[in-house]
Amino acid sequence: MAMAGTKYGDCDDKVAGKSQQVDTASTSWRADLAKVDVWYASYGSNMWKPRFLCYIHGGQAEGMIKSCVGSMDKSPPKEILWKTFPHRLFFGRESSFFWGVGGVAYTNPLTNLNDQTHMLEQFNDVLFQENWLNVDSDSPLFDLAALQLVENQGSISLVPASDSLYGNVVCLGKEGVIPILTLTCTLSAIEKFKSGEIPLRPPPKAYANTLIRGLVEEGRFSKEEAEAYIDNAASKPL
Template identity: 30%
Template structure:
């Protein structure tokens, strides 16, 4: 397996944020730098996609503060996301960085492709999901092994909402009204952020 679709539903929907995982560096507003992939080739393509399930915010993001976006594939509905065509080794290195491991010490994507799901540890992004195929290549993402109802929901930070919103608008060609309404409706954000407040953040 040479190429896979890495599918992001959170901050990496923003191409500039993903570039910090590919080429290294710290995203604007982020608290730490990423080492980057061993192969620093930019994604070959990207596509807007929808994943079964729903996104929620919980725990606390070490990078952004506030709640962290995670996918629960058993929630009703579908989650907007962005798929990037990358090398299998690049996907492994991106996943390794999300798991706070060094590039070169990431998971083998073939494990999730074969089983549909691979639980690699107890951490928040240590479960790989095979989300189907596109153009004959597997679509892969990562999330936590627990469900939305098993973890405390936490409102996300303004900076985190801003980068996710920028990615969704770019990928899905959404306007700020639709983007803000979607983000404000997510468990964890709902009740902590109104759609009007999120729109103000996205405009800032």
């Protein structure tokens, strides 16, 4: 019993030490990236603020079938603005984690983006949740080197999330000196959508209604205009 007790104590010390190291590493990258502002451009359900804030505060909005864990930093967006970009909105895949059966929004793509200001650290937590990854990570998915790269190249595929729904970060330009970033599928996935290997699918009703609410409640579209915009995106081939 004495030996077993000693062995258990050694094991316990090592586990505790490892946990402390992970926490320190996580705290370190978060503290560094929290100093860097980016604009997060949303074109899907995150245009509706109550739904987007699920990624910040946790929980689920009307129509969602799963809850979000929320970000480590619960700070709200610093600012919200609307911009138009010459990109195409479309819907694809059979189902999604948060909305169930039906397509989700992608951009190859879009007009009328809802841009929300976040720190790069918080942007990582959105990335984690969009791709069903653990928020409590000891390293970021998207760091300062990746930010520099995407500003230079226009888009980059994130290796840990390359097979996920939103594994591609795209830089749409800048608002002042702050980069505007959005998430979409990889370029290889675009080709698979075009070939039919990955299906194009209209969004489920609850998901489409969330996009419509985002467009209408912010005063950008009438309800009829928003419905027509979503219907056109869902029916138009790539």
